Amino acid sequence: MKVCDLVDKLDLKVFCGQQGINRLVDGAYVSDLLSDVMGNVDENNVWITLQTHKNIVAIASLKEVAAIILVKGHEPEQAALEQSNTEGIPILGTKLETFEIAGRLYALLNES
Amino acid sequence: MEFIYEVEGGNFIKAGNASSAVKKTLKQLNVDPKIVKRTVVALYEAEVNIVAHAYRGSITVNINARSIRIILDDDGPGIPDIELAMRQGYSTASPKVREMGFGAGMGLPNIKKNVDELNMSSIVNKGTKVEMITYL
Ligand SMILES: Nc1ncnc2c1ncn2[C@@H]1O[C@H](COP(=O)(O)OP(=O)(O)OP(=O)(O)O)[C@@H](O)[C@H]1O
Numbered sequence A: 001m002k003v004c005d006l007v008d009k010l011d012l013k014v015f016c017g018q019q020g021i022n023r024l025v026d027g028a029y030v031s032d033l034l035s036d037v038m039g040n041v042d043e044n045n046v047w048i049t050l051q052t053h054k055n056i057v058a059i060a061s062l063k064e065v066a067a068i069i070l071v072k073g074h075e076p077e078q079a080a081l082e083q084s085n086t087e088g089i090p091i092l093g094t095k096l097e098t099f100e101i102a103g104r105l106y107a108l109l110n111e112s
Numbered sequence B: 001m002e003f004i005y006e007v008e009g010g011n012f013i014k015a016g017n018a019s020s021a022v023k024k025t026l027k028q029l030n031v032d033p034k035i036v037k038r039t040v041v042a043l044y045e046a047e048v049n050i051v052a053h054a055y056r057g058s059i060t061v062n063i064n065a066r067s068i069r070i071i072l073d074d075d076g077p078g079i080p081d082i083e084l085a086m087r088q089g090y091s092t093a094s095p096k097v098r099e100m101g102f103g104a105g106m107g108l109p110n111i112k113k114n115v116d117e118l119n120m121s122s123i124v125n126k127g128t129k130v131e132m133i134t135y136l
C-alpha cells in the first residue's frame, strides 16, 4: 500500500510533502510522546499523532516514517509544513479521532 | 574523521539538525543501516536533552573503522542523580516542553538501548557530558 492509497481510501487531506505521496506503507504507530515514537516507530510506518510542530517532521525524517496523520482536524504549524515539503514526508489530516482513524487504517492494512 | 556541531538550549526549531547531519554522513560512509538507525535514535535523544534541559552544548562525532564515538558536552544545570535520571518515566521537563510531547522520561533509556557503551558525568550548576560509543 502507498501513502496515496491511504489518502484515497481514508479520505485524508494532504497538507504538504506531496513529493512523498508514493512512499510505501507497511504499518503504523500511534503516540504523542516523541521519545516513544523515536524509540518505537519503524521505517515505512505511518505515524498518527496530534502534535503539530516542526519536531514531528525531524523525527519522521530521522526514522524514515512514510507519512504523518494529524487527527481531530489539527493542522501542521508553518515550520512543520515547510520542513515536510523539504523532506518529502507528507503530513495528512483527518477530522476523525485517533481511535477511529487507527481502526480504519488497521483494517485497511490488514486486508491488503 | 571528526565532526563538531553546536547546539542551542531552548531552540526547538533547530533540534535534530545535528542528528540529521550525522545520519547523512553515516549513510555516505556506508555504515550498516541498522547501526545508522540505532545511532540516530541515541544521538537525537541526547541532542534534544541539551535543547530541553541545558543552555548550550557541543556534539563531537568521531568515526573510524572500528567505532562511532559521540561526545555531547553542555553548559547547563547538570544532573544531580544520574541513576535516577536514567529511570524510564523520570523527567524534570517544563510544562511547555511536555506540551510538545517531550518529557516522557524515555530519552536516556532510549540512548542506553541503542549504543554499546554509555558514559555520563555531570556537575550540578555547570553541565553534563555524555559519551556514547558504538562498535562497527
Ligand atoms: N543534558 C542534560 N542536562 C540537564 N539535565 C538533563 C540532561 N539530560 C537529561 N537530563 C535530566 O534527566 C531527565 C531524564 O532525561 P530523559 O531524556 O530520559 O527524559 P526527558 O528528556 O525528561 O523526556 P523525553 O526524553 O522522554 O522527552 C530529564 O528530565 C532531566 O532532568
Ligand SMILES: [Mg+2]
Pocket: A035, B045, B048, B049, B103, B106, B107, B108
Ligand atoms: Mg530527553
